[in-house]
Amino acid sequence: MFEIEAHTAATRPPDWALEQRALFDLFADAVDRFVADYLDADGEPLWPPEDHVGVDGFDDVVEGFYNWPLVYAMGGDERLLERAREAYEGALRRGSETQTPFGHPMVVDEFEQCRDWFHMGEGNLYTYNMGLAAPEDETVVERAESFADMYVDGETGNYDPEKRLVRGPMNGSMGPDFCDFSAYEHHPYGADYRWARHGLPWRDLEFDEAADLLDPDNEERLFEVLNERCATGDIPLNLNVTSLVTNAYLHTGDSRYEQWVTDYLEAWRERTAENGGIVPDNVGRSGEIGEYTDGAWYGGYYGWSWGGYHYVGIGPTVAAENAVLLTGDREHLSFPRSQLDVLIDEGxxxxxxxxxxxLYIPHKYGDPGDYHYDASGVLTEDDGEVLWRDGWYEFQPLKDDPYAFHLWYMSLSADDRERVRRLRDWSKRDWTRVDPRASDKHGAGSEYAWLAYLEGEFPQYPARILEANRMQVNQQLEVMDEEGGAPATVDEDYLRDRNPVFHRGLLQLTMGAPQPIYYGGLVMSQVRHFDPERGRPGLPPGVAALVERVDDDGVDLTLVNCGSQDRELVVQAGAYGEHEFAAVRTDGASEDRRPDASAIRVTLPSGTRVSIDADLERFANAPSYAFPWE
Incomplete structure (x- = not known):
């Protein structure tokens, strides 16, 4: 393996390096307290209660610890991995004992019985993070294959290989036929939660306005229409299944998984072309666009008339990322790019x-009708009605959805960078500020501050994000102190709301990676670190890393040994070895050295540092979870 040795003294390590190592330690101690306070004596979550019957919430439980394996994989303590394993096994036991209205449990064969891929995308982030953390764990590998085969093998009925479509907006280990909206018992899909806030997804019903749905009798009528129009067939959100299948490929290298991802993505691209360049939000089991919506390409579950681009943009972006990773062809990005451009053109x-x-872009599309409903922050007519223009409505700045950012990150093209700038909300988003409060699960726009750092506009960002992460952990620890044990009220969100581990800053600084798309994306990164002495992923004890440049040429990376022992580490190009080190220069040297390899070995004596300027050939190799020395 190509070798680099550090020679520059760092007797006083930089503050960012010390803060980074302290954060790793703080996470481990906080997780110990979290498990002691919020799991029962058997290591199981306190929710769902024994008498609970329902289909919703398993993903929320897993979100309470889903990122612990990821922080372990970056260099965190072994306790993060072990505690995550214990919590997940406990959640599986609890889920397999919780009944649904359909006569079978919430979790069947260790997988959710029948749910949408907004929620299952969130819950399976744990699955993908375990691939990064423990690819040698036989249970992790077996689950990766069995989960993917629920779609690739076709025995569950989830997927129609001839028509290349997922056969229901909800699907899972029990197949796609357990989607009954009335089973949700008015939450979270009831009128008060969603419809009065977002407006009706259809204009051909007997209701004049969304507020009419607050009448329980009308809500029952809504469930009838939902079951008629939205319980069957394919939707763009199902493209999130490509992460589940890509995950299996990363473990096995089996070409049938790669083929499934590219075939399914291509099917959606063909439907989009057939629909005039806009991705339709509903496709019937026959393959016909609008089969259950009287031919309309909009009005489907999680579609253009429901949550709009916030939901529709997820699947195309995630699937394109996965296809680029598997094939190396960045042309796949033209699919999500085209959808963003449609909205920009209408802005x-x-x-x-x-x-x-x-630029206020439309987030939704629907028929003419009454658009008086609570939609703060969007453009309205003089009478207060939501602005509707040629079918498009809810004109507002691009939300904190990271789709444009991920498009740039995967392509690193000047044009995609310009799209990010074009969509900037100048009225509120300060790109040179880090919010010290605990951010929400979506990332709260921290990628934009990181981008400002990479472009030289925010040099304080590493210190600010690490300080913010430390403050966020302390906020959660204060909650633990105040509660002194299990909270008085336990719901499906109780673990997620108290999770003391915050990974985004470490991802950006150590791996040059953004927050994965939260609803089911895989980690995409510039580099990844491994500890050959301990035979595990992550930075060795006492070692800190800072990615200081990310562009189409490559990366700048600084490594510092803050500890008292000499260390070695392996730096891999890409999260999965998908990139190649074409040339490296160390400590400002002008002479190129050419590793022509996906990984390099770095020797870091105690109290030293090294700066690496690396040219990368991106997406040059078949990706894998395998450790680089294998």
Whole structure:
């Protein structure tokens, strides 16, 4: 393996390096307290209660610890991995004992029985993080294959290989036929939660406005229509299944998984072309667009008339990322790019300040009708009705959805960087500020501050994000102190709301990676670190890493040994060895050294540092979870 040795003294390590190592230690101690306070004596979550009957919430439980294996894989303590394993096994036991209205448990064959891929995308982030953390664990590998085969093998009925479609908006280990909206018992899909806030997804019903659905009798009518129009067939959100299948490929290298991902993505691209360049949000089991919506390409579950681009943009972006990873062909990105461009072309410029205009893009599409409903922050008519123009409505700045950012990150093209700039909300988003409060699960836009750092506009970012992460952990520890044990009220979110581990800053700084798309994306990174002495992923004890440049040429990376022992580490190009080190220069040297390898070995004596300027050939290798020395 190509070798580099550090020679530059770092007797006083930089503050960011010390803060980074302290954060790893803080996470481990916080997880111990979390498990002691919020899991029962058998290591099981306290929710669902024994008498619970339902289909929703398993993903929320897993979200309470899903990122612990990821932090372990970056260099965190062994306790993060072990505690995560214990919590997940406990959650599986609890889920397999919790009944649904359908006569079988919430979790069957260790997988959710029948749910949408907004929620299953969230819950399976744990599955993908375990691939990074413990690819040698036989149970992890077996689950990866069995989960993927629920779609690739076709025995569950989830997937129609001839028509290349997932056969239901909800699917899982029991197949796609257990989707009954009335079984959700008015939450979270009831009128008060969703419809009065977002407006009706259809204009051909007997209701005049969304507020009419607050009448329970009308809500029952809504469930009838939902079951008629939204309980069967394919939707763009199902493209998140490509992560489950890509995960199996990363463990096995089996070409049938790669083929499934590219075939399914291509099917959606063909439907989009057939629909005039806009991805349809509902496809019947026959393969016909709008089969259950009287021919309309909009009005499907999680579609253009429901949550709009916030939901529709997930699947195309995730699937394109996975296809690029598997094939190396960045042309796949033209699919999500085309959808973003449709919205940009329909956008309206609104003055934000004396210098800048913000582009308000439409997030939804629907038929003409009454659009009086609570939609704060969107453009309205003079009478207060939500602006509707040629079918498009809910014109507002791009939300904190990271789709444009991920498009740039995967391509690193100037045009995609310009799209990010074009969609900036100049009225509120300060790109040179880090919010010290605990961010929400979506990332709260921290990628934009990181981008400002990479472009030289925010040099304080490493210190600020690490300080914010430490404050966020301390906020959660204060909650633990105040509660002194299990909370008085336990619901499906209780673990997620108290999770003391925050991974985003470490991802950005150590791996040059953004927050994965939260609803089911895989980690995509520039580099990844391994500890050959301990035979595990992550930075060795006492070693800190900082990615200081990410562009189409390559990366700049600084490594510091803050500890008292000499260390060795292996730096891999990409999270899965998918990239190649074409050339490296160390400590400002002008001479190129050419590793022509996906990994390099770095020797870091105690109290030293090294700066590596690396040219990368991106997506040059078949990706794998395998450790680089294998």
């Amino acid at each position: 309206i410029e609104v003055s934000a300040d004396a210098v800048h205009d913000t």
